[in-house]
Amino acid sequence: MEKIIEIRDLKVNAGKKEIINGLDIDIYANRVNTIVGPSGGGKSTLLRCLNRLTDLEPGIRVNGNVTFQGKNLMDYDDVELRREIGMVFQRPNPFPMSIYDNVAFGLKLQAKVSKSVMDMMVQNALEEVGLYDEVRDNLKRHANTLSGGQQQRLCIARALILRPKVLMMDEPTSSLDPVSKGRIEDLIKGLKEKYTVILVTHDMSQARKVSDYTNLIYNGKIVASSEGTEFTDIEDQDVKDYLGELAE
Amino acid sequence: MDTKNKFFNFFTFLMSLVPALVLITILAFVLFYAWPSIVFNGTTFFTSYIWNVGISSRPPVLVRGFLVPPNASFGALLFIESTLISSALAILIAFPVSFLVSLGVEMYLPARAKRPLVSLIELFAGIPSVVYGLWGIVVLEPLLLNTIEPWMRSNMYFIPGFSGEVLTGSGIIASGLILSLMIAPIITSVMVNSFDSAPKEIKQGLVSLGATKWELGKYLATNYSRSSTYGGALLGLGRALGETMAVLMVGGGIVNVLPSSIYSGINTMAAAIVAYLDSAIGQGTGINLSALAELSLFLMVISLAVNLLGRRIAGRGALRGVENDKL
Amino acid sequence: MINSDMHGSEIKWKRHSSRKAKDAAARLLGYLALGFMLAILISIFAYIIKGGAGAINWNILSTYGNTSEGGLLNGIIGTWELVGMGLLFSLIPGVFGAIYLTQAVSNRHISGAMRLFTDILTSVPSIVIGLFGYLVLVIRFNLGYSLVAGGLALGVMMLPYIMRITEMSFRNIQSEQIMNAYALGADHVNVATRILLPQASAGILSGILLSVSIAAGETAQLLYTASFNSAGLPSGLTHSPVGYLTYFVWNGINQPSAYAHNLAFISAMILIISVTVLIFISKYEDVVGRFLRRVFAPLGAVINRVFIESPPEQGVKGKSKGEKEWKK
Numbered sequence: 001m002e003k004i005i006e007i008r009d010l011k012v013n014a015g016k017k018e019i020i021n022g023l024d025i026d027i028y029a030n031r032v033n034t035i036v037g038p039s040g041g042g043k044s045t046l047l048r049c050l051n052r053l054t055d056l057e058p059g060i061r062v063n064g065n066v067t068f069q070g071k072n073l074m075d076y077d078d079v080e081l082r083r084e085i086g087m088v089f090q091r092p093n094p095f096p097m098s099i100y101d102n103v104a105f106g107l108k109l110q111a112k113v114s115k116s117v118m119d120m121m122v123q124n125a126l127e128e129v130g131l132y133d134e135v136r137d138n139l140k141r142h143a144n145t146l147s148g149g150q151q152q153r154l155c156i157a158r159a160l161i162l163r164p165k166v167l168m169m170d171e172p173t174s175s176l177d178p179v180s181k182g183r184i185e186d187l188i189k190g191l192k193e194k195y196t197v198i199l200v201t202h203d204m205s206q207a208r209k210v211s212d213y214t215n216l217i218y219n220g221k222i223v224a225s226s227e228g229t230e231f232t233d234i235e236d237q238d239v240k241d242y243l244g245e246l247a248e
Numbered sequence: 249m250d251t252k253n254k255f256f257n258f259f260t261f262l263m264s265l266v267p268a269l270v271l272i273t274i275l276a277f278v279l280f281y282a283w284p285s286i287v288f289n290g291t292t293f294f295t296s297y298i299w300n301v302g303i304s305s306r307p308p309v310l311v312r313g314f315l316v317p318p319n320a321s322f323g324a325l326l327f328i329e330s331t332l333i334s335s336a337l338a339i340l341i342a343f344p345v346s347f348l349v350s351l352g353v354e355m356y357l358p359a360r361a362k363r364p365l366v367s368l369i370e371l372f373a374g375i376p377s378v379v380y381g382l383w384g385i386v387v388l389e390p391l392l393l394n395t396i397e398p399w400m401r402s403n404m405y406f407i408p409g410f411s412g413e414v415l416t417g418s419g420i421i422a423s424g425l426i427l428s429l430m431i432a433p434i435i436t437s438v439m440v441n442s443f444d445s446a447p448k449e450i451k452q453g454l455v456s457l458g459a460t461k462w463e464l465g466k467y468l469a470t471n472y473s474r475s476s477t478y479g480g481a482l483l484g485l486g487r488a489l490g491e492t493m494a495v496l497m498v499g500g501g502i503v504n505v506l507p508s509s510i511y512s513g514i515n516t517m518a519a520a521i522v523a524y525l526d527s528a529i530g531q532g533t534g535i536n537l538s539a540l541a542e543l544s545l546f547l548m549v550i551s552l553a554v555n556l557l558g559r560r561i562a563g564r565g566a567l568r569g570v571e572n573d574k575l
Numbered sequence: 576m577i578n579s580d581m582h583g584s585e586i587k588w589k590r591h592s593s594r595k596a597k598d599a600a601a602r603l604l605g606y607l608a609l610g611f612m613l614a615i616l617i618s619i620f621a622y623i624i625k626g627g628a629g630a631i632n633w634n635i636l637s638t639y640g641n642t643s644e645g646g647l648l649n650g651i652i653g654t655w656e657l658v659g660m661g662l663l664f665s666l667i668p669g670v671f672g673a674i675y676l677t678q679a680v681s682n683r684h685i686s687g688a689m690r691l692f693t694d695i696l697t698s699v700p701s702i703v704i705g706l707f708g709y710l711v712l713v714i715r716f717n718l719g720y721s722l723v724a725g726g727l728a729l730g731v732m733m734l735p736y737i738m739r740i741t742e743m744s745f746r747n748i749q750s751e752q753i754m755n756a757y758a759l760g761a762d763h764v765n766v767a768t769r770i771l772l773p774q775a776s777a778g779i780l781s782g783i784l785l786s787v788s789i790a791a792g793e794t795a796q797l798l799y800t801a802s803f804n805s806a807g808l809p810s811g812l813t814h815s816p817v818g819y820l821t822y823f824v825w826n827g828i829n830q831p832s833a834y835a836h837n838l839a840f841i842s843a844m845i846l847i848i849s850v851t852v853l854i855f856i857s858k859y860e861d862v863v864g865r866f867l868r869r870v871f872a873p874l875g876a877v878i879n880r881v882f883i884e885s886p887p888e889q890g891v892k893g894k895s896k897g898e899k900e901w902k903k
Contacts (some may be wrong), residue, residue, distance in 0.1 A: 027429035058359030087456040093449035260675035266668035268692035353607025372853045376792025378824040391719035462601035490700025492795040
C-alpha cells in the first residue's frame with residue numbers, strides 16, 4: 001500500500017493541556033483510513049492539523065513531523081494545502097447561498113474557469129455524491145432548504161469540486177438520521193477509487209462497514225492499527241474497556 | 249401575590265417607564281417651544297441660510313401672530329448643510345478605517361491582542377468632546393493650515409471644491425476628522441462583534457476550501473455581517489450629527505455664508521445652538537429661543553431617525569456584546 | 576476534455592501568489608489603520624498631558640477661579656457634584672427599571688418598546704438636552720442655573736447606559752439559579768435583592784462607572800443648566816450656578832491668555848486621566864468583579880446556602896412554577 005501521509009511524533013497543546021501526545025500514523029492512498037476513538041481523544045484535532053486549520057485557532061501549538069506526498073506539511077502553502085486536503089465537518093455547514101453557488105464556491109475562489117466548465121464541474125461534483133438527480137431542477141434553490149443528509153452530501157461535493165488528493169471527514173454522519181447515514185457510508189466506500197479518505201468516527205459499526213485500515217486513538221495516541229477493524233494486541237485495560245463499550 | 253410584591257412590581261414598572269417618559273417629555277417640550285418659530289419661519293427655515301435675530305433695539309412687530317424683532321429671519325440651511333457635510337466626511341473616513349482596523353484585529357493579530365486593542369480603540373469614544381476640541385485647536389488645525397490643506401490645494405485642485413482659499417485650519421476637514429475619531433470606535437465595535445458572531449462552522453468551512461483571511465473577511469463583511477456593518481455606520485452617523493462641543497471648537501463658527509470649498513469654515517446645528525443660545529436668552533420676544541428650539545427639534549428628529557434606522561438594520565442581536573459602549 | 580475523472584492538475588488554478596498578495600495588502604492596511612488610530616490616541620494623550628503636567632501646581636488645584644484668575648478647585652469639585660447629582664437621579668430608575676425588564680414583563684412588545692426608548696434616549700444630542708434643561712428646568716420649573724438642573728440634564732444622559740448595562744448583567748446570571756429560587760418559593764423581591772443585585776453587582780458597577788465617565792466629560796448639557804460659577808462652590812441645590820472642568824477646557828482655550836490655556840490643559844488632563852481610569856475599570860469588569868467577589872465571598876456563600884442551593888432533584892421537579900414565570 002502506498003502511503004500518502006506519514007505522521008511522526010505529533011504533539012498538540014492547547015495552552016497547557018496536551019491534546020495529542022506523540023502520535024504516529026500512516027495514511028494509505030486510495031483507502032478509507034478510519035480513526036476511531038472516544039470523544040475528546042484528539043480525533044478532530046488530528047484532522048485540523050492535517051489541513052492546518054489549527055493555524056487559525058489561538059493558543060494551539062503543533063509540533064512533529066508530518067509528510068504529505070513526500071513533502072513536509074509546513075513547506076506547503078496553506079491555501080494550496082487546503083485545496084489538496086479537503087474537509088467535511090461534523091455538522092453540515094452549507095453557506096447561506098444557492099446549491100450551485102455552494103458547490104462552485106471553492107472553485108471560484110481558487111481557479112479561473114469559464115461558465116460552461118464551471119457548470120460541468122458543479123454537475124460532476126454533485127453526481128459524485130449522488131445529489132445531482134435530486135436537485136438538478138433546483139440548483140438555484142437556497143442550500144438550507146435541503147434535508148440534513150442532503151446538506152452533508154452537498155458539503156462533500158463542495159470539497160470534491162477542488163479535486164483534492166485527500167478528503168477528511170470528521171464524524172460526517174453524527175448529526176444525521178439512519179437512512180442519510182447509510183447513504184453517506186455507501187458514498188464513502190465509492191470515494192476511495194479516486195480519493196484518499198480519512199474518516200473520523202466513534203461508531204465502530206460504521207468503521208466495520210467502510211474502513212480499509214483502522215487506527216484506534218486513545219488519550220492522544222494511536223494505540224492500535226489494523227487492516228480491517230479487529231484489534232488483537234491491546235494491553236492497556238482502559239483501552240480494552242473502551243473497545244468493549246464500543247462493541248456493545 | 250402579597251402587597252409587598254405588588255408594590256415592588258408596580259415600582260419597578262414605573263421606573264422602567266422613565267426613559268420613555270423622559271424622551272417624550274423632551275420631544276413634547278422642544279416641539280412646544282419651537283412652535284412659534286415653526287409657524288413664523290415656515291419653509292424659510294430650510295431654504296434660507298441667513299440667520300438674523302433682528303433689530304432688538306426697535307419695537308417688535310407682529311408677524312403671523314407672533315411678536316418678532318424687525319428684520320428677524322431664521323434660515324438654518326447653513327447649519328443643516330454644515331452638519332450633513334461634516335458628518336458625511338466623518339463616515340467617509342471612519343468607515344474604511346474601522347473596517348480595516350476590525351479586519352486587522354479579527355483576522356491578522358493574535359487573539360490575545362484583540363481585547364486590549366479593541367479597548368484602546370473604544371477609548372476614543374470616552375474622550376470628552378472638549379478634549380477633542382482642544383487637541384483639534386492646538387494640533388490638528390496648525391497641521392491642516394500649514395501642511396495638509398496647502399498640499400491638497402496644490403495637488404488635488406482638479407477635484408471640485410478642492411481649489412478654494414486656505415484661510416484657517418478650522419472648518420470642514422478638521423470637523424470631519426475629529427468626528428471620524430469619535431465615531432470610529434462605534435463602527436469598529438459593531439464590526440468586530442459581528443465578525444465574532446459569524447458561525448464558526450462557516451468560517452472553518454470557508455478556510456478549509458482554501459480561502460485566505462482576506463477572502464474570509466471580505467465574505468463575512470459582505471454577507472454575514474453586512475447588515476451590522478451598515479447598521480454600525482448609521483449608528484456612528486447618528487452620533488456625528490448630534491456631536492456638539494468638538495465641532496463648535498474646530499468648525500470655524502461662520503455665519504450667513506455657505507461653505508464654498510472643502511477648506512471653508514462651517515457651523516453645525518448643534519454648534520449653532522450653543523453659540524446663539526447665550527444671546528437669545530433674555531431677548532424680548534422669545535422668537536429667538538424658539539428658533540433655536542426648532543433647530544434642536546430638527547436635529548433631534550434626524551439623529552433619532554438615523555439611530556433608529558441603524559438599530560433596525562443592525563438588529564439588536566448584532567449590537568449585543570457592544571452594548572456597554574457609547575452607542 | 577472535461578470528464579468526471581479530471582484531476583486537480585488539469586484545472587487552471589489561480590496563482591495563489593496574487594491571492595496571497597491581496598491578503599498581505601489587507602493585512603498591511605489593517606495594521607496601518609490600527610497604527611494610525613493608536614498614533615492619534617497617543618498624540619492626544621501626549622499633547623494634553625504635556626500641556627497639563629507642565630503647568631500644574633498646587634495653587635491652581637486648591638483655589639477657586641475662572642479662566643482669567645485663580646484655580647480649578649470649583650471645577651474639580653463641581654464636576655463630581657454634578658455627576659453625583661446625575662447618578663442620584665439615574666441610578667434608581669436605571670437599576671429598578673432593569674429589574675422590571677428582567678423579571679416581571681409579561682408582554683414582549685412592551686419590554687421591547689421600553690428597551691427601544693432606552694436605546695434611542697442615548698442618541699438625543701447633548702445640546703438638545705441642554706436646551707431642554709434651560710427652557711424647562713431652569714426657566715419653567717424655576718430651578719435656576721443649579722446643581723439640580725445640571726444634575727438632571729446629566730441624569731437624562733446617564734440613565735439609558737445604567738439601565739442597559741444593568742439589564743445585561745442580570746441576563747448574564749445563570750437562569751437556573753433564578754428558576755431554582757422561584758421554585759423554592761422566592762418572590763420577585765427576594766430574587767431581586769438576593770440574587771439579581773448581588774450577583775450583578777460588578778456589572779452594575781461597570782455601568783455606573785461608564786456612565787460617570789461619559790457624564791464627567793459632558794459640556795453641552797451643562798452650559799445653560801449649571802452655567803458657571805467662578806466664585807466657588809454652589810451655595811445650594813437650586814438657583815446657584817456650578818463650575819465644572821469641561822467649561823475650563825472650552826472657555827480656556829478660547830481665551831487669548833497663556834494662563835487660560837494652561838487651565839484648559841490641566842482640566843483636560845484631569846478629565847482624560849479620570850475618564851481613562853473609569854473606562855478601564857468598567858471594561859475590565861470581569862477582572863474587577865473577581866476582586867469584588869473575593870471580598871464579598873462570605874456574604875455570597877450565606878446567600879447561596881439559604882436561597883439558591885437546593886438538592887438537584889427537588890430543583891428540577893419543583894421548577895415548573897419558576898420556569899413559567901421566567902419564560903414569560
